[in-house]
Amino acid sequence: MFVKDFLWLLFKENLLINWVYRHLLGSVFPVLQQQVPACDLSNKDTYKTTKLKKPMFSVTGYTSGTTNQPMTVYRSVKSILLEEYMVKTFLALHRVQLKAKIAVLRGDMIKASTDNTPPFWRFAPFTGRVFFSSFHLSPENVPAYLQQLSKEKPDIIMAYPSSITFLAKQAKLLGWVPDWPFSGVFTSSETFTPENQQICREVFGKVFDHYGQAERVAALQQCAFGHYHVREDYSVVEFVDDEHGTKIVGTNAHNSAMPLRRYDTGDYVEGLNKLGNCPCGNHSPYVTRILGRDDDYLILTDGRHIGRMDVAFKGVEGLLECQLVQTDGKTLEVHFVTQPGYSNSQLEQDLAAVLQQRLGDNLQLKFIQQLSIARTKAGKFRSVIRLNVGNSSVSN
Template identity: 55%
Template sequence: MLFKDFLWWLLKENRLVNFLYRECFVYLFPVNKQPVSADAGIIDKSSLLSSAGGGKSTRLPAIKGYSSGTTNQPLTVYRSIKSVLLEEYIIKSFYKSIAVPLRPRIAVLRGEQIKVNTDGDGIYWRQQFFSKRLLMSSYHISQSSFRAYLAALETYKPDVIMAYPSAITLLAKFAKGISWQARWKLSAVFTSSESFSKENQQLVREVFGNVFDHYGQAERVAALQQCRQQHYHVREDYSQVEFIEDEHGIRIVGSNLHNKAMVLTRYDTKDYIKGLSLDIACSCGNPAPYVEQILGRDDDYIILPDGSHIGRLDVAFKGITGLVECQLEQRALDSIIVRMVPEKAQDIHVLKAGIADNLRAYLGENVTLVFQVSDEIPRTAAGKFQSVIRSKDIDSA
């Protein structure tokens, strides 16, 4: 672990490499305006999984990576050295645009499972020796532990918090309940890897200040980053991005430009967006196309008995008070498991009734709601929160 931290500091987190990523690497990744031919067919994860070699080029050395497998289809991906450099450049240049210090203090709240707390000491973080990053577990934030997390942040005083949206939203919700705010000079909270609703973003801003979301994926075919106007701009120096409309909305299709170890052309991310602006200038000054919101994958849908697909169900929890978190799981067409974490001293019957009324407006009366009350909702092995889980058996029913 110490050696890995040393390599991280050496290759990613010292002042010299940060300067190179921010100021010099722009010349390695020029914007490519040559459009991908529409004659090329669209591919997706399933086609990669079924192909020999999984899309890997055998002619170049490659660094192996993995998707998190939240869709029950884990994928091995391969990245060239240039692709690895590109990923760091995209993040470090993003930092520069928000005036993050050249050598920032970073707290990380992204799937780090620091320890299993069996001795009751309440410590769920550790500081790296070389990189100085504060790694914080995203698995243990709860009504009994959140004050310790906030105290650790106050002591460390990071310039940047890198977090999963679900983790920082949960911490912000608890913090707001005690009127806590970040009172040191925090440049920004940077989030990625999960859908992040506008309502939750606003909650995090109220507690932590600036929040900027980054959209990407393990296949690295598209990157969109939020500006100060909260628009997600396409990073045109990263890849070529198309927006394809289907019966569910507008989805992101991307072609990588700098990863010859695994060339992906017109790769369907199956992620959907809202509010596409291709030729309307953003007041932030960035001329790149932008979208208003990343909605998430088509796997976030509930399928009704009549075949209807109902997505974006986070709106069903608007106006519900006393709810910490909620997860929906569909194992059958006619029933939904509703897992909920209530706030302390909350009337469970009132909370269930409010959630049921909201869900009925979207799901109708032919779906049975089965409520399960718990102290926490488990994350995936990668530390991510899934708001909707749908059994693959439903798709073939």
């Protein structure tokens, strides 16, 4: 943690680096031409089943998307710089100061999930960031979170939508709001419904969501009016209609380590405006809502809500697909599909280990091997489903 935070300060989070990203890198990433030669949409399954050789001077990442199906992706140095440029300029657009104090609520493992005593946060000594646990959020623990936020007084919070929504709902019940100058909440990595965004705005004021994916073929960011604008300096984005609606298709131009052409993200949108006549002044195309990233959460026996479970499966070898089904308050069914040539028993052990790391012994795990995981009526994959627990719906 100590070394990682120092490197973060050195290369990503200091005044000079922030200024360079905000003011000098624009010429490196110009607006791309909105024309791509016609071709068939990239086949995701090809990339997920083919053993690609890692290019030199690249970084390896993983994606499971909404299928919990790990996919190895490679990122060039330029692609890594571009991703950071997207974040820095997004913050600058919404007038976040260069050296902002940041609280993070994005799934970091702060302590064992079985340890239910504060603190549920840790400090990064060089960058000054405060990392809060997403795995200890419960009605009983929320007052400690809010008290620490009031003590730290961060300028912004970077969070998963599911985590910040749970915190906001509990804060409303307690009548808590930030009592210091607060620039806003910045979210990504999950679907953030308009209803949940409104709940968060009632507590935190400003909320801005970023849409992207590990394949890095499209980026859309919210303006002050809640519209998701296409970042035309990131990639070439198309909106393709099919029987289920309008989906995002992207072509990256800055990732030589893994070029993807007309890649089908599988994510659908609503309210497409290709003219981009938004009152915010941004003239790029925008959508009013992003669909296809719905990921339910689990409710533990002590009341904690655990979302963004797909990250638990990154790097698990032999896993083709995985779906978590909470059938009641105590039982979690783990539906999984094994890749050919891998041991089912070993895969069960590996899955049990990563799940217990995040959930502790709160839920009884029941493993069910399947040939394939059923999709919804709209052809979507639900990575987490709750049955008769809370208010989960499985009809979409």
